Amino acid sequence: MEAINNFETINDFNKFNNHETLHPLVNVLDLSKANKRKGCKMFFGLYVVFLKDVNCGDLRYGRHNYDYQKGTLVFVAPGQLTEATNKEYYQPSGVALAFHPDLIKGTPLAKKIGDYSFFSYEMSEALHMSEQERQIILDCFSKIKYEIEHAVDSHSKTLISSNIELFLNYCSRFYDRQFITREDVHKGVLERFENLLNGYFKSDNPRNIGLPSVTYCANELNLSTNYFGDLVKKETGRSPQEYIHSKLIDEAKERVLDQNKSLSEIAYELGFKYPQHFTRLFKNRVGYLPSEYRVLN
Known part of the structure; x- marks a missing residue:
């Protein structure tokens, strides 16, 4: 040793x-x-x-x-x-x-x-x-x-x-x-972060692994969690967690409009263990419950 x-x-x-x-x-x-x-x-x-x-x-x-x-x-x-x-x-x-x-x-x-x-x-x-x-x-x-x-x-x-x-x-x-x-290099990191999240929600990872964590994203981008967090905050004014939630809600808005799936099924597909957690986050970010958003749109 x-x-x-x-x-x-x-x-x-x-x-x-x-x-x-x-x-x-x-x-x-x-x-x-x-x-x-x-x-x-x-x-x-x-x-x-x-x-x-x-x-x-x-x-x-x-x-x-x-x-x-x-x-x-x-x-x-x-x-x-x-x-x-x-x-x-x-x-x-x-x-x-x-x-x-x-x-x-x-x-x-x-x-x-x-x-x-x-x-x-x-x-x-x-x-x-x-x-x-x-x-x-x-x-x-x-x-x-x-x-x-x-x-x-x-x-x-x-x-x-x-x-x-x-x-x-x-x-x-x-x-x-x-x-x-290092703005040009860091913009490349943000582009890769965006692509990583897009690919993640289009795959089976949310259902199999759960919601993407900041640590997971940092590891995928070969950065330490703290450096990644500071970089995203400096470049976007938002924390990586806020950025992930924003991407998650964008994806959720599209799926909620699919009348062929229940809201619970959509929650599980997005990586939530409990549908009520999805409902709470959606309400906080959008201002409507997923059921209300489905009716209004």
Whole structure:
């Protein structure tokens, strides 16, 4: 069985990367100090953000090159398992911010940390930055590093957590920019999403599997659920669930007009386990019960 490197504490992560532990709950690491290593599996009990700083050639999104190739941020949250697949030894390079969940307990960041959905994005959905954005990120790291190296006082926890929050807010802004600059690629995702739903409701999947979930659609489009959700929200102003329901209701309106089928039969065909759930959703979205809509049209 392949060994897994477990990083439950900042000290664990520091040792792995040849760093001294100056603060038990947070560090900014220069990855070039780490020993050469092969790919391996790593389990994290920490929040870690890697600023990868290696020349890896063109960065690609599906079949498309990224517009921003100067730096790549990858986000890892506690409880996640990652795997580097490099078979040959390589020299790590770049910077990493690592902090333990205990660091932010009792701070404003603790209440917001769940809002940064990019901690649940997959590696292929990393944040690609321009040189200017990279400098802003490095400046945030520098401020955090200064506080780590500064003698601990009554202000330390507040300043460190607030600078981490500032850094994460910049990351949110830059991801919004990435959604915009990759507009053509993302429109392709939306077209595939639309085609996926059209094909789904024309197949036997609703009856056999049930209503299409957001996770199902994201998997079919080779995206993580959170990235897919954020992408659809940015492009359409609606959540994927709302988008699915809209497509479902469009399909339902057509079928309800078929007098040869009962409303219960139509509900089952669309993937509902219970006809009353179909009736409730239809009423909420259309303003009429399916039976009323059938009569009116």
